Amino acid sequence: MVLGTHDSFVFTLDQQGGKSPDAPNIPGIVEWFVSVERVISNWSITQSLGVTDQLKAGVRYFDIRVSSHPRKSDFFIVHGLYGPKVESCMESLAAFLDDHCSEIVLLDFNHFYEMDTAAHDRLINALLRRFIVISCC
Numbered sequence: 001m002v003l004g005t006h007d008s009f010v011f012t013l014d015q016q017g018g019k020s021p022d023a024p025n026i027p028g029i030v031e032w033f034v035s036v037e038r039v040i041s042n043w044s045i046t047q048s049l050g051v052t053d054q055l056k057a058g059v060r061y062f063d064i065r066v067s068s069h070p071r072k073s074d075f076f077i078v079h080g081l082y083g084p085k086v087e088s089c090m091e092s093l094a095a096f097l098d099d100h101c102s103e104i105v106l107l108d109f110n111h112f113y114e115m116d117t118a119a120h121d122r123l124i125n126a127l128l129r130r131f132i133v134i135s136c137c
Contacts, residue, residue: 002106004061005054007046009089013081015041020078021067021113037081044080051092061106062093066123067113075123078113087126094130 015037024043026036049057066086067078077083097103107127112120 002061003058004063004106005047005059006063007044007079008054008059008062008064009047009051009077010045010065010079010083011047011050013041013045013079013083015081017069017082020076020080020082022065022078022111023080040080046079051089052096055093055096055105060104062108064089064107064109065111065113066109066115068115068119070114075115075119078111086123090127090130097131 015035019037019040023040026039047054054062064086065078066075067082069076069082075086077086077089093105093107097105115123
């Protein structure tokens with residue numbers, strides 16, 4: 001059995017970064033009474049632990065949802081709002097794997113938002129550059 005998490009990297013969301021492409025449709029009138037971003041954040045944060053702490057707790061399966069950002073060149077974890085950069089999450093994973101080279105983690109990129117073929121290729125190449133193992137322990 002492999003221990004995994006849902007929306008694995010949604011331990012923080014940027015309430016000032018705008019709604020992400022997967023955001024729920026909330027009627028505009030709600031904005032008169034509450035901050036929609038705050039409501040979405042409260043509904044959407046699914047993890048209390050960051051990447052490294054999840055790995056230390058034994059998580060080896062990661063459910064990942066990714067989007068480009070309309071005003072930035074980086075890829076972001078999303079769940080209603082923009083979360084951490086994919087690159088920072090992958091660096092945390094890679095650092096753990098560098099120190100624990102007999103471990104295996106499963107990365108399930110199951111949702112891509114606002115990504116054309118070129119963006120998808122850029123993401124794949126970044127992952128390959130960081131995770132290709134030449135030699136281990």
